[in-house]
Amino acid sequence: xxxxxxxxxxxxxxxxxxxxxxxxxxxxxxxxxxxxxxxxxxxxxxxxxxxxxxxxxxxxxxxxxxxxxxxxxxxxxxxxxxxxxxxxxxxxxxxxxxxxxxxx
Numbered sequence: 001x002x003x004x005x006x007x008x009x010x011x012x013x014x015x016x017x018x019x020x021x022x023x024x025x026x027x028x029x030x031x032x033x034x035x036x037x038x039x040x041x042x043x044x045x046x047x048x049x050x051x052x053x054x055x056x057x058x059x060x061x062x063x064x065x066x067x068x069x070x071x072x073x074x075x076x077x078x079x080x081x082x083x084x085x086x087x088x089x090x091x092x093x094x095x096x097x098x099x100x101x102x103x104x
Contacts, residue, residue, distance in 0.1 A: 039087070046091035058088040 021029065033040050042057035044050070061084035068074030 043087070043091055046088065054091075055088065058084050 018026070030044070034044055038057070042054075046054040046058070062081045064074070065077045065081040065084070068076055
């Protein structure tokens with residue numbers, strides 16, 4: 001299916017493009033995503049059960065946003081803390097996430 005240049009690519013387009021990858025190509029793509037950001041690394045570590053404390057980056061983010069260092073002028077952001085919780089929930093692979101905030 002050819003899409004107009006005015007329409008943003010969707011997950012369906014990504015899935016179709018991924019069909020062209022072999023195992024090595026797919027691993028290379030994941031490696032590039034891993035190298036692209038600390039968030040991607042934390043996601044993959046948690047999703048794949050790697051390391052002894054996969055929740056550490058998520059806990060740090062939540063703590064940062066709900067209990068900031070006021071001496072450094074850091075703001076409070078409940079919405080960013082909620083985003084960190086939602087990001088963790090995505091790591092378990094379930095559509096809505098099985099882990100509750102109490103798990104974090």
